[in-house]
Amino acid sequence: QLQLQESGPxxxxxxxxxxxxxxxxxxxxxxxxxxxxxxxxxxxxxxEWIGSVYYSGSTYYKPSSLKSRVTISVDTxxxxxxxxxTYVTAADTAVYYCASLVVTxxxxxxxxxTLVTVSS
Amino acid sequence: EIVLTQSPGTLSLSxxxxxxxxxxxxxxITSYYLAWYQQKPGQAPRLLIYGVSTxxxxxxxxxxxxxSGTDFTLTISRLEPEDFAxxxxxxxxxxxxxxxxxxxxxxx
Numbered sequence: 011q012l013q014l015q016e017s018g019p020x021x022x023x024x025x026x027x028x029x030x031x032x033x034x035x036x037x038x039x040x041x042x043x044x045x046x047x048x049x050x051x052x053x054x055x056x057x058e059w060i061g062s063v064y065y066s067g068s069t070y071y072k073p074s075s076l077k078s079r080v081t082i083s084v085d086t087x088x089x090x091x092x093x094x095x096t097y098v099t100a101a102d103t104a105v106y107y108c109a110s111l112v113v114t115x116x117x118x119x120x121x122x123x124t125l126v127t128v129s130s
Numbered sequence: 131e132i133v134l135t136q137s138p139g140t141l142s143l144s145x146x147x148x149x150x151x152x153x154x155x156x157x158x159i160t161s162y163y164l165a166w167y168q169q170k171p172g173q174a175p176r177l178l179i180y181g182v183s184t185x186x187x188x189x190x191x192x193x194x195x196x197x198s199g200t201d202f203t204l205t206i207s208r209l210e211p212e213d214f215a216x217x218x219x220x221x222x223x224x225x226x227x228x229x230x231x232x233x234x235x236x237x238x
Contacts, residue, residue: 047227
């Protein structure tokens with residue numbers, strides 16, 4: 011079965027860029043069964059889908075003010091996909107999960123999550 | 131964007147009880163793209179139910195999902211101690227995903 015692992019800085023300064031990478035093992039990111047997505051959860055709050063990417067590079071983002079600051083990309087040669095969020099504020103502090111999203115809409119596999127804190 | 135509203139916010143029950151969790155959508159969810167997840171403190175969510183009523187691999191049959199249109203329900207027939215957690219519903223439509231705000235199932 012698939013395993014996903016997030017990596018990246020746990021502390022980002024306000025107005026800077028948050029960058030995370032998800033490494034997929036146990037299967038190819040180029041398979042057609044999944045979209046690859048990022049979901050975040052502020053401390054004590056609910057889950058929020060940020061966006062997804064297909065192995066072809068097609069991207070889908072949550073229709074919100076966040077969309078203008080987010081870029082998700084895929085690197086099939088490394089079996090990885092990445093998230094960038096620009097101009098972060100304290101409101102972007104959250105546990106960030108990478109995940110595999112089945113074409114029928116459910117999130118089948120999750121990374122363990124990584125806490126990113128925005129603070130000076 | 132479809133908004134999912136879960137109720138109740140907190141449900142206090144005892145082991146052996148039956149739990150009924152509700153998820154209401156702001157618009158009709160088409161194609162049965164409705165899923166449920168369980169999340170325990172410090173852990174990633176775990177997929178329980180997808181396609182409204184199909185249990186994910188390894189999920190015990192005390193978990194069941196029903197519903198259509200805008201109203202969906204997760205039922206846990208007989209609560210085990212390990213079932214006390216937060217539960218989220220989630221929908222997919224028009225290349226966008228949304229989650230409910232969660233129901234916390236706590237021990238009475």
